[in-house]
Amino acid sequence: MARTHDADLEREPFTLTSGQEDALVQRVSERLEGSRDDGFLDVPGAAQYLSTTAKAIYALVERHKLPHHRAGGRLLFDRAELRVWVRQGDSSPPAEDLPNRPLDLC
Numbered sequence: 248m249a250r251t252h253d254a255d256l257e258r259e260p261f262t263l264t265s266g267q268e269d270a271l272v273q274r275v276s277e278r279l280e281g282s283r284d285d286g287f288l289d290v291p292g293a294a295q296y297l298s299t300t301a302k303a304i305y306a307l308v309e310r311h312k313l314p315h316h317r318a319g320g321r322l323l324f325d326r327a328e329l330r331v332w333v334r335q336g337d338s339s340p341p342a343e344d345l346p347n348r349p350l351d352l353c
Contacts, residue, residue: 287316287323296329 263271293313294301304322307313314328 287325288329289324290322293322293324293329296324296326297333 288296290301290304294304297304304313304324308315308322314325314332316323316325
């Protein structure tokens with residue numbers, strides 16, 4: 248197979264019709280939207296995301312084993328934090344995520 252010369256890489260720019268351009272923009276937007284990781288999940292969403300039950304989510308939260316946030320009495324879960332939790336394979340959140348509690352020295 249012959250090596251590609253720099254001259255072979257210099258091609259004339261191609262043009263798209265308006266319809267082709269719109270279709271390309273739509274496809275790129277759909278791909279980007281599908282890969283976005285923003286927003287929070289509620290309990291049912293976190294359960295679906297982790298392929299478990301809402302009861303299991305509540306149990307993990309109660310034991311401080313699952314990263315979560317509270318807003319207006321609601322439990323919310325960040326997808327990125329859940330993905331890190333799964334990848335770490337560690338059921339304990341980082342120490343800074345645990346609430347500060349007095350030590351029981353008795």
